[in-house]
Amino acid sequence: MGNLVAIVGRPNVGKSTLFNRLTESRTAIVSEVAGTTRDRQYGHVIWGGREFSLVDTGGWVVNSEDIFEDEINKQVEIAIEEADVILFLVDIMNGVTDLDDQVARILRKSGKEVIVVANKADNYDQHAYAAEFYSLGLGDPFIISSANGSGTGDLLDEICSRFKNDKNDDLEDLPKFAIVGRPNAGKSSLLNAFIGEERHIVTDIAGTTRDSIYTKYDKFGFAFYLVDTAGIRKKNKVNEDIEYYSVLRSIRSIENSDVCILMIDATRGIEAQDMNIFQLIEKNRKGLVVCVNKWDIMADKSKESVKCMEDAIRERFAPFRDFPIIFASAVTKQRIYKVIETACQVYENRKRVVKTSELNEYMLDCISAYPPPNNKGKFVKIKYVTQLKATTTVSDDKSHEEIINVPQVPSFAFFCNLPQWVKEPYRRYLENKIREKWNFSGTPINIFMREK
Numbered sequence: 397m398g399n400l401v402a403i404v405g406r407p408n409v410g411k412s413t414l415f416n417r418l419t420e421s422r423t424a425i426v427s428e429v430a431g432t433t434r435d436r437q438y439g440h441v442i443w444g445g446r447e448f449s450l451v452d453t454g455g456w457v458v459n460s461e462d463i464f465e466d467e468i469n470k471q472v473e474i475a476i477e478e479a480d481v482i483l484f485l486v487d488i489m490n491g492v493t494d495l496d497d498q499v500a501r502i503l504r505k506s507g508k509e510v511i512v513v514a515n516k517a518d519n520y521d522q523h524a525y526a527a528e529f530y531s532l533g534l535g536d537p538f539i540i541s542s543a544n545g546s547g548t549g550d551l552l553d554e555i556c557s558r559f560k561n562d563k564n565d566d567l568e569d570l571p572k573f574a575i576v577g578r579p580n581a582g583k584s585s586l587l588n589a590f591i592g593e594e595r596h597i598v599t600d601i602a603g604t605t606r607d608s609i610y611t612k613y614d615k616f617g618f619a620f621y622l623v624d625t626a627g628i629r630k631k632n633k634v635n636e637d638i639e640y641y642s643v644l645r646s647i648r649s650i651e652n653s654d655v656c657i658l659m660i661d662a663t664r665g666i667e668a669q670d671m672n673i674f675q676l677i678e679k680n681r682k683g684l685v686v687c688v689n690k691w692d693i694m695a696d697k698s699k700e701s702v703k704c705m706e707d708a709i710r711e712r713f714a715p716f717r718d719f720p721i722i723f724a725s726a727v728t729k730q731r732i733y734k735v736i737e738t739a740c741q742v743y744e745n746r747k748r749v750v751k752t753s754e755l756n757e758y759m760l761d762c763i764s765a766y767p768p769p770n771n772k773g774k775f776v777k778i779k780y781v782t783q784l785k786a787t788t789t790v791s792d793d794k795s796h797e798e799i800i801n802v803p804q805v806p807s808f809a810f811f812c813n814l815p816q817w818v819k820e821p822y823r824r825y826l827e828n829k830i831r832e833k834w835n836f837s838g839t840p841i842n843i844f845m846r847e848k
Contacts, residue, residue, distance in 0.1 A: 577659030
């Protein structure tokens with residue numbers, strides 16, 4: 397976990413098709429028209445017990461009359477700067493072009509792990525053409541067809557082999573908090589409020605292979621790490637797309653954290669970028685504390701205004717609604733230590749273990765009062781429930797549960813006769829009943845249906 401792979405290359409070499417193939421999704425739009433991909437796509441790939449994030453970028457073009465090309469090129473530059481491994485996609489049928497040479501020149505200077513991927517080799521007769529790509533000076537080309545999947549397994553093996561060891565044995569067993577949010581939401585101000593005083597006991601510890609930094613905070617009875625936030629990690633000077641850069645940084649921070657403190661600007665409310673970052677938190681199954689910053693400058697601080705803002709946030713983040721919201725000011729330090737206390741509580745909630753006897757006594761009554769809907773005259777009968785010892789998560793596709801190891805995600809297994817007929821609304825009912833009885837505020841819950 398925690399590695400970032402970027403797909404780069406000139407337009408129309410199949411970057412989006414490869415993205416969809418590796419993420420097993422249809423997220424990226426695929427078209428024969430060059431330059432279709434303008435916005436970036438983010439996805440997760442699981443292979444051989446390893447998980448990494450994949451970024452699809454727009455095609456690299458120079459001297460184009462298209463007004464979007466400059467912005468696409470900036471985004472490619474940022475992806476190159478941020479990624480651990482770069483997939484340089486080329487078209488085996490077209491050979492080496494001038495644009496390929498320009499991209500290769502940039503990649504050679506980057507010093508990053510680069511894998512040349514010769515795409516569109518739909519049959520073995522075309523493999524011989526790949527020899528031309530040795531001229532790029534970036535090592536052996538991997539020959540694939542993203543359209544039919546040929547060679548992608550070997551490519552994934554190679555990607556995973558390029559990842560360095562993610563573990564850091566120097567880190568203590570302490571909560572890891574990430575302060576995330578869109579630009580100018582107050583992340584740096586909150587960070588400075590935490591660690592800006594000299595009497596704070598703060599230690600920077602170089603973290604994973606991506607040079608993440610864990611800053612240890614030890615004061616007022618709190619002990620935790622702040623993970624790879626903007627004020628800690630020094631940005632390289634780059635002419636950057638701010639929105640894109642903030643999402644890449646958020647991927648970094650979120651994947652290495654236990655709990656995310658999502659900063660929202662009270663003066664602007666919920667915006668699209670806030671939703672993008674929340675979706676990253678949700679996809680990575682991390683704990684969540686929402687901090688509405690700049691509350692000190694709001695004209696209306698009444699209870700009605702607070703409730704209106706809370707309702708708006710929970711409505712946008714639905715169906716996940718059980719998370720704490722704190723109205724604070726990083727500048728005046730109003731309630732900032734409440735943010736820390738709440739984040740620590742969410743971390744404890746993620747580790748909460750419910751006794752099986754208590755779980756069955758309560759949940760079986762709830763199920764009896766509101767049983768699962770019947771399907772074609774057949775009834776689902778849930779007989780037993782237990783909390784799983786091994787923490788797990790599940791893929792986005794609820795029809796296909798894919799279990800992977802993720803730290804501290806409360807997971808519950810319900811044993812029944814027809815698990816495939818228990819649909820998402822009833823899963824949410826079960827989750828809500830668990831949350832009503834036990835404090836899992838701020839943390840996601842996994843509900844698994846298993847055949848008895």
